[in-house]
Structures are given as structure tokens and as C-alpha cells.
Amino acid sequence: MDEAIKKVAALGLPGVVLVITMAATGLTGAAAITAALAFLGGPAGMLGGIAVLGLTGLITDALAKVGLEDFLTAVYCERRNLEPHGKLLNEIDSMSLFDGDLKDRLKLAVTDGCGCKTVVDVYLTDVTKEAIAILENVPGITPAHHRDFKSSNPIARLRDGTAVRTWKNPLGVDHVFLADRNDRMVYGGYVGWIHSEGLSQAIDRIRKDLT
Incomplete structure (x- = not known):
């Protein structure tokens, strides 16, 4: 999938439109390129050579593995290291294909690196x-989405200044997040009801050993 991310990121906006077009229509190959060009209203050169490179096949595989939002997040995570953030934010704002919530989450990927594992590492x-190692050893721990990070509240601060934040969603599912000194999410996870006690014990251990 890394190859698809890098190639789409290198194309910039035309690449993003191609990904969205493929996800929305199910089109591939030349048909997907034609549909994307119709939306862009640009010359064939904007997406020239994609069929030869086999990029549409790579995109299809990536979308099947991670879905549209996670793939776009990865693309913007790559682009944030190569292009001005202001340009990317304006691009996201201008895209009528994005709903408001998705725009906000992609903007966070650009400005704060939310969802960008290679960035936060x-x-x-x-x-x-x-x-993180302690939390990853909790039975049933599952990666949490960065959109839920803003609902969490700080409960402790580690020796390095990292904040431990928790949140229980309306269904009673316990979430835990770690945020750096600039309040940027660097880790998020949640567990089902049957594993809540294990998560609580892990948080207690973190408080005891690392604060």
C-alpha cells in the first residue's frame, strides 16, 4: 500500500480526485481516469501515464484493505511532509466531494499529524x-479513531509531559489516548466491556510507574 500512497501523493489533487472517484463509482483503469478528468475539467496530461503505471490497480487494492478515509489520511500525511500546509488546507476546504466531518479529520492530519503513524513516531x-507498550498488551485493545480524541479528558501526565486521556462513549466502551505536550494525539485505543478491567489495570500501572 505504501507504493500507492506515495504515487497518489506525488500527483497531488488529481490523485486525490482519482481515489475518490474510484471509491464512489467502482470504476477502474481508463474509465476511472476519464471520470476523474471530467470532475477536474483539466487536460489528459494531469493524469497522464496512470494506466501505464498501474496505479488504479494499486488504489483498488489499498481501498479494499483500509477504506477511503484511512487511505486519504495516509495520502495527506505523506503530502504534509512535501507541500505547504496552507495549500493543503485550502484544497481540502474546496473539495465538494468531502463532507464536513471528513474535512475536519483530514485537516487534523495535515496540521497535527493525527492518524499519521510515521509522523508521531x-x-x-x-x-x-x-x-504504549503497556496499553498494547491489554487484551482486546483496538486502535481508536482520532475523531474521538477531542471527547477525552486528561487524567494523568507522564514524566515526559505526555497526557493520559480517557473517554467512555455512549455505549459504555472505554477509550484511552496519549497526547504530547502540544495536545496532539500520539496513541488511541479502546476495549470492549469484557476487557475494561484490564484497561483500568494498565492505566493504573502507567500512573504508578511512569508519572
Whole structure:
């Protein structure tokens, strides 16, 4: 999937439109390129050579594995390292194909690196890595979406300044997040009801050993 992300990111906006077109229509190959060009209103050169490179096949595989939002998040995570953030934010705002919530989440990927694993890893200290390791060992732990991060509240702060945040959703599912000194999410996870006690014990251990 990394190859698809890098190639779409290199194309910029035309690549993003191609991905959305394929996800929305199910089209592939030349038909997908034609539909994307129709939306862009641009010359064939904007997407020239894609069929030769086999990019539509890579996109199809990536969408099947991770879905549209996660794939677009990965693309913008790649582009945020290559292009001005202001340009990307304006691009996201201008896209009528995005709903409001998706726009907000993609903007967070651009500005804060939310959802960008390769971005947040750079900032992780040994203390935060140890906290993540403790949480990852909780039975049933599942990655949480960054959209739920804003609903969480801080309950403790690690020695390196990382905040431990928790949230229980309306269904009573327990979530835990870690945020860096700039309040950017660097980890998120949740467990089902049967594993809530295990998560609670992990948080207690983090409080005892790492704060």
C-alpha cells in the first residue's frame, strides 16, 4: 500500500480526485481516469501515464484493505511532509466531494499529524513508548479513531509531559489516548466491556510507574 500512497501523493489533487472517484463509482483503469478528468475539467496530461503505471490497480487494492478515509489520511500525511500546509488546507476546504466531518479529520492530519503513524513516531520518548507498550498488551485493545480524541479528558501526565486521556462513549466502551505536550494525539485505543478491567489495570500501572 505504501507504493500507492506515495504515487497518489506525488500527483497531488488529481490523485486525490482519482481515489475518490474510484471509491464512489467502482470504476477502474481508463474509465476511472476519464471520470476523474471530467470532475477536474483539466487536460489528459494531469493524469497522464496512470494506466501505464498501474496505479488504479494499486488504489483498488489499498481501498479494499483500509477504506477511503484511512487511505486519504495516509495520502495527506505523506503530502504534509512535501507541500505547504496552507495549500493543503485550502484544497481540502474546496473539495465538494468531502463532507464536513471528513474535512475536519483530514485537516487534523495535515496540521497535527493525527492518524499519521510515521509522523508521531518521531516525537515519542522512551516513557511514552513504554506507556504504549503497556496499553498494547491489554487484551482486546483496538486502535481508536482520532475523531474521538477531542471527547477525552486528561487524567494523568507522564514524566515526559505526555497526557493520559480517557473517554467512555455512549455505549459504555472505554477509550484511552496519549497526547504530547502540544495536545496532539500520539496513541488511541479502546476495549470492549469484557476487557475494561484490564484497561483500568494498565492505566493504573502507567500512573504508578511512569508519572
